[in-house]
Amino acid sequence: MADFLDRRFQITARGTTVKTEALGGLTTFLTMAYILFVNPAILSAAGVPFEAVAVATALAAAIASIAMGIFANVPFALASGLGINAIVAFDLILGRELGWPVGMACVVIEGLVAVVLVLAGLREAVVRAVPMALKLSIGVGIGLFITLVGLREGGIVVNNPATGIGLGDLTKGAPMIALAGLLVGLALSARGVRGAILGAIFTSTVLGLIFGVLETPKAVAAWPGSSDFGTIGDALDPSNLEAALTWSLVPIIFALFMTDFFDTIGSAVALGSSAKLTDEKEELPGMKRVLLVDSAAAAGGGAFGVSSVTTYVESGAGIDAGARTGLAAVVTGLLFALAIFFVPLIELVGQGVMIAEETFIHPAIAPALIMVGALMTRLVQGIDWQRPEDAIPAFLIIAGIPLTFSIAAGIGFGVIGYVVVMAVLGRVREVHPLMWVLVPLFLAFYAEDWLSANVF
Numbered sequence: 001m002a003d004f005l006d007r008r009f010q011i012t013a014r015g016t017t018v019k020t021e022a023l024g025g026l027t028t029f030l031t032m033a034y035i036l037f038v039n040p041a042i043l044s045a046a047g048v049p050f051e052a053v054a055v056a057t058a059l060a061a062a063i064a065s066i067a068m069g070i071f072a073n074v075p076f077a078l079a080s081g082l083g084i085n086a087i088v089a090f091d092l093i094l095g096r097e098l099g100w101p102v103g104m105a106c107v108v109i110e111g112l113v114a115v116v117l118v119l120a121g122l123r124e125a126v127v128r129a130v131p132m133a134l135k136l137s138i139g140v141g142i143g144l145f146i147t148l149v150g151l152r153e154g155g156i157v158v159n160n161p162a163t164g165i166g167l168g169d170l171t172k173g174a175p176m177i178a179l180a181g182l183l184v185g186l187a188l189s190a191r192g193v194r195g196a197i198l199g200a201i202f203t204s205t206v207l208g209l210i211f212g213v214l215e216t217p218k219a220v221a222a223w224p225g226s227s228d229f230g231t232i233g234d235a236l237d238p239s240n241l242e243a244a245l246t247w248s249l250v251p252i253i254f255a256l257f258m259t260d261f262f263d264t265i266g267s268a269v270a271l272g273s274s275a276k277l278t279d280e281k282e283e284l285p286g287m288k289r290v291l292l293v294d295s296a297a298a299a300g301g302g303a304f305g306v307s308s309v310t311t312y313v314e315s316g317a318g319i320d321a322g323a324r325t326g327l328a329a330v331v332t333g334l335l336f337a338l339a340i341f342f343v344p345l346i347e348l349v350g351q352g353v354m355i356a357e358e359t360f361i362h363p364a365i366a367p368a369l370i371m372v373g374a375l376m377t378r379l380v381q382g383i384d385w386q387r388p389e390d391a392i393p394a395f396l397i398i399a400g401i402p403l404t405f406s407i408a409a410g411i412g413f414g415v416i417g418y419v420v421v422m423a424v425l426g427r428v429r430e431v432h433p434l435m436w437v438l439v440p441l442f443l444a445f446y447a448e449d450w451l452s453a454n455v456f
Helices: 002-009 018-032 035-044 050-072 084-095 100-119 123-129 132-153 173-190 196-210 238-244 247-274 287-304 315-320 326-341 343-350 366-382 388-404 407-424 433-446 448-454
Strands: 078-080 157-160 164-167 309-311 353-356 359-361
Touching: 002 018, 002 326, 018 196, 018 315, 018 326, 035 050, 035 078, 035 084, 035 343, 035 366, 050 078, 050 287, 050 309, 050 326, 050 343, 078 287, 084 100, 084 132, 084 247, 084 407, 100 238, 100 247, 100 287, 123 433, 132 157, 132 247, 132 366, 132 388, 132 407, 173 196, 173 353, 173 366, 196 343, 196 366, 247 287, 247 309, 247 315, 247 407, 247 433, 287 309, 315 326, 326 343, 388 407, 407 433
Parallel strands: none
Antiparallel strands: 078 309, 157 164, 353 359
């Protein structure tokens, strides 16, 4: 078996061992396992069945990670992406009052578009079309968006009739356990402890059980039943795909694509460089396979009902532990597969706490959201704030996404702002044609209600 694994994954050639790869896979799993708790909590808030999402999240991550390990032979693990699941839950399903299968159908379409672009060799053209400042600011804006969601889920921030948003009652149980978990997680992160986010979740959960904020589970593990696979396949129903293919949803599908595609490219290059797998041009050999698996996983995540599945930068923890081959990703995938038997434990961590009539928050997973949001905002340092063509659209995106509570709306502000600034500066010819195409699409997105009432 060891010889077969060595030949299949080029273990010796890459200067590693089976034991090191297994340890790397375990480290990656422990670092990104928080998604098992966070994704069901976010999507269930939008009406997707919690137990089914929990099982499907683990299963989709397992399949995608194993596929990445086998077909691309890189130590990159995949799971439902934070940010993308927030778009689906809060923008598509709750904000636009779409059925969750239609929201997931948008993810399927986005993933298929990415697959076609990769197969057609148009990846570089798309990457060059969007200015770097816009790509970075989208990540920052989504980071603030996720942070806001986390603060609300922890009861730290609440709706205020006078101001729209305000500080919650921090003396209540839910905000207190959320803040305690956040402080522990930040302390662990400051000390460079791997799995700091998981530590934050563990702290909030234990304190919630001790002080009666969370209810004790009836079991820790259980055999999944047929209903636990209930989200798989609904998005592929022709009626749901047809409902997703409307002009009003094109900007949101584009937002999903932008978030997913560029995040994957950035993560893959960063991880490949960390693992010393890049060539002299700082390019990752076999990048097409990585992008193909990732794009197919995005569509597969929609089909499973768990939002887009994407490459996780947390795979860097496994790389730091010595992982250099796809065997580590396979190990991570197998560990995710085992998680389908621990839905009661996942349900404990992700359980909702009622704070008002028909209003529930999820304090145990709130620290994870806030910490991930904080990590994403670090991208802001890559933006050149001295250049107006970078600074103005970046500001519009970073402010627009959380303040409108719509990722698509915020991206639209930035796209339109960029084109206007370039026109004012007399640099219209430097604007890529794709950016011009996006302007009327986003204008139609903003005017959807008027168009529906007066045109369509």
